Each structure stands twice: as C-alpha cells, then as structure tokens.
Amino acid sequence: MAGSEIAFQLAKLGVEVTIHEMRPVKMTPVHKTGLLAELVCSNSLKSVDIHNASGLLKKEMELFDSLTLKAAYSSRVPAGKALAVDRERFSQFITRTIKEYGVEVVNEEITQIPEDTQDIWIIATGPATSDGLCDWLERIIGQHLYFFDAVAPIISADSIDYSIAFVADRYGVGTEDYLNCPMNSEQYEKFYEALIAADVIPVEDFDRNLLFERCKPIEEIARSGKMSLLFGPLRPVGLVDPRTGKQPYAVVQLRKDTMDGTLYNIVGFQTRLKWNEQRRIVRLIPGLQNAEIVRYGVMHRNIYINSRRVLDPYMRLKINNRLFFSGQITGVEGYLESAASGLYVSLNVHRILNNLCPVVLPKTTVMGALFDYISQGTGTNFQPMYANYGLLKNFKQPREEIAQRALEDLNHFLKQVGLNKGGS
Ligand SMILES: Cc1cc2nc3c(=O)[nH]c(=O)nc-3n(C[C@H](O)[C@H](O)[C@H](O)COP(=O)(O)OP(=O)(O)OC[C@H]3O[C@@H](n4cnc5c(N)ncnc54)[C@H](O)[C@@H]3O)c2cc1C
Incomplete structure (x- = not known):
C-alpha cells in the first residue's frame, strides 16, 4: 500500500523509482497474489463519511492525488457508507498504473540495505516483513519487532442459504449491502459452546502476550464471556428480519468481497481456529450450513518498529538519513493509513532530492496528527494507531468544523510546497 x-x-514528479517486491518469488503468510497493493483481509477501506476520521483521511488523501483512492473508487463495491472494493480489480489498477x-x-527479497548507499531507500515492507529483513532491522534498531493479528474467512456467495440469510442494514440506514444470518438463543448457545471449545493454532505463551487487542480473534472475544459476542461481532441491534418483523437474538453479518457479489467475508470473524474447525464452526451459523470457505482466516505475526525511538519527524532513520520507513512498519495501522504515510514520505523524499528541507504536515489534519503521534508522541507502550479524531487537539469541536479546518489548512500547505494539483 x-x-x-x-x-x-x-514517478509522477519525474523521479526514477524501483520497487523491490519479493512476491510472487517469495510469498508472505498473508498475501495470496503477486499483485502490488494486495488487501490481505477485509475489502473495506472504511467510511467515506467525514464524521468518521477515516472519511476525513480520504478527503485529505484526495488533495494529494492519491493513487490508492483512485484505485478504490474505480473498483468500488456497494457497502453503504463504507468504501469497499473488489480486491482483485483494486490491486490490478495499482499494478497497471x-x-x-x-x-x-x-x-x-531485500534482506539488508547497503550501508554506503547514495540512493534513498524506503522500507515499506509492512506487517509481514520477511524474516531476513527483520533480522537485519532488529540488529540495526536493537528491538523486538512483532505482535499478532488475525484475518476473517471468506465464503462463496452461492453456498449461502438465502431462505435464512436476509438483506438489511443496521437501523435501516444504508443501501442494503449486508447479508445477515439470524440466530435464536438456542442456536447462539450451541454456536458459542462450540466456538470456545474449538481447536486453535497454538501460540507460544510469550506471543500470547502480544495478541493485538484491537484485532482480537473471535474465539478470544468469546472467551471473555457468553454475552461478549452479542455486544461485539454478533450484535443484533438495529437489524430486523423482514420475515419475522423481529430483531433476532444474534446476527452474523456478511459483506460483499467482490464487485459482482460472488464472495462474502464474515464481518468481525478474524480467527486463529484450525481450518477444519473453521469449516465446522462457520457451518453452525444459520444460513451458512453449507458454506464453502474459499479463503480461511489466519493469524500471523505483525511487524512494526518503535518509530518514536528510531525515526525523526519525517520518518527517516535517525542514524542513517538515506533510509526512510513508511506504511504499517512505522506503527500506523490500516490500509489507508499506510498509503497516506506513503504520501507524506514521498513528499519529503522529493524535497530532499531537490535540496529542500523536509516539512511536517499541519497537525490540524488527520494525517499530520497521526504521523506526529507515531514519530513524536510520548508514552512507553507504543501500539499501532489508526486515523481517529482523538488525535487532533481540537477534537471536541463539531466534526464538520474540524474537517473544514483540516482541509483548508492542507490546501494552503500544499500550495506552499507546490503540490496543489491534486483532486478537490
Ligand atoms: C492479518 C492482517 C489483517 C489486516 N486486516 C486489515 C483490515 O481489515 N483493514 C485494514 O485497514 N488494515 C488491515 N491490516 C493492516 C493492513 O494490512 C496494512 O495496514 C497494510 O496492508 C500495510 O500496508 P504496507 O504498505 O505497510 O504493507 P503491505 O501492503 O503489506 O506491503 C508490504 C510489501 O512488502 C513486501 N515485502 C515484505 N518483506 C519484503 C522484503 N524483505 N523484500 C521485498 N519485499 C518485501 C510484501 O510482500 C508486501 O507486498 C491487516 C494486516 C494484517 C497483517
């Protein structure tokens, strides 16, 4: 990303660029193709609504003329206010461009950066950075680099029982893009008991401590209490089954994963269950009793550096000013946040190549606040961070006002640095 x-x-600014991408020669545990910018889990790039920080992030990225957003809008699949994409078309668009x-x-695969390089190198190897490069990074940075993350399974649309699954958006707001599998209390009980007893892929005790709280596998959420799923991924509130006119006891939601609706992912179902167990547990969900899983959920290492300790505000290694970092490896979290960090780094790399001083983005913007938090924030427990309004100093003001100020400030900033040729 x-x-x-x-x-x-x-490249657009005339710089000679080489991407060293190890796939498909060497695959990561989570990527499946050799295409650039592969979305490894959900096909959603989150909300386009500026009341949500992800919506404002998109607007800011558009001002930078983001390729990621061009690709997303050209491969969009219906998902209400979310910008969800057909993942294959999305990656093909980017690879082709x-x-x-x-x-x-x-x-x-790159396993180290030449120490005497005259080129500028940008390490953007993401959450699944190869072991070879990780070893080298651990040596030069002097820290341990990973935690754990989990992916939800994807099922084929023709294996869903549409006499049970119903189309509806929460509170009736949206464009009817979600399929919902309803459960009564007995079905929920059976599903819950099976889920907490199912076999998982083992994680070393040491690694267990690194389980990432915000992307907890569904079985881990379930273990925290019988009601936990009803307030989390199986939340029924606002979803009415048109056949009964009632809200079910629990609901499993499915979201389109391809533009033509041939695949669905199970919302919030990140898991580290063994594959045969995933099949068994998913088939306990009413409407999915014959589900064909085309891509199993997995759990895997997720790598990032402690940017606050080792990077300067421009995402450059303090001990080597030819070496930049970008994307999730810096501790930003999410597809768009990673792409946005690429916009920031490319701006400064271009400036440095033209003998100009690097610059920071206005902190009134989501991008500026996020990269400032990542590289300059305080606190010892550094965890990956996604775009959110809480990062902005004026976050208590109405969101429309924050968004308007952010876009005005960014427009002004881009004019000053001569980059105001982007979108509107
Ligand atoms: C399991 C999982 C699930 C996720 N789910 C979501 C989600 O649902 N929504 C969301 O917004 N974000 C999600 N994320 C986060 C998202 O994947 C990342 O934020 C985003 O893809 C990271 O972008 P990136 O550019 O940093 O890295 P990537 O997009 O992963 O790109 C890094 C590239 O570097 C290559 N590479 C690695 N090591 C080397 C090497 N040594 N030499 C050459 N090439 C190398 C890789 O093959 C890869 O193509 C998830 C991450 C993981 C790991």
Missing part, C-alpha cells in the same frame, strides 16, 4: 503510493507519487508510470518492479 505505502510502497505503491510512494512509487506513483515520485505503477508500470504505466515507468516504475521498475524487481521481484526479489
């Missing part, structure tokens, strides 16, 4: 955005932005802009793509 970050690497493709950087390559596009710099990068090549059209003359970026060289070399499919090889």
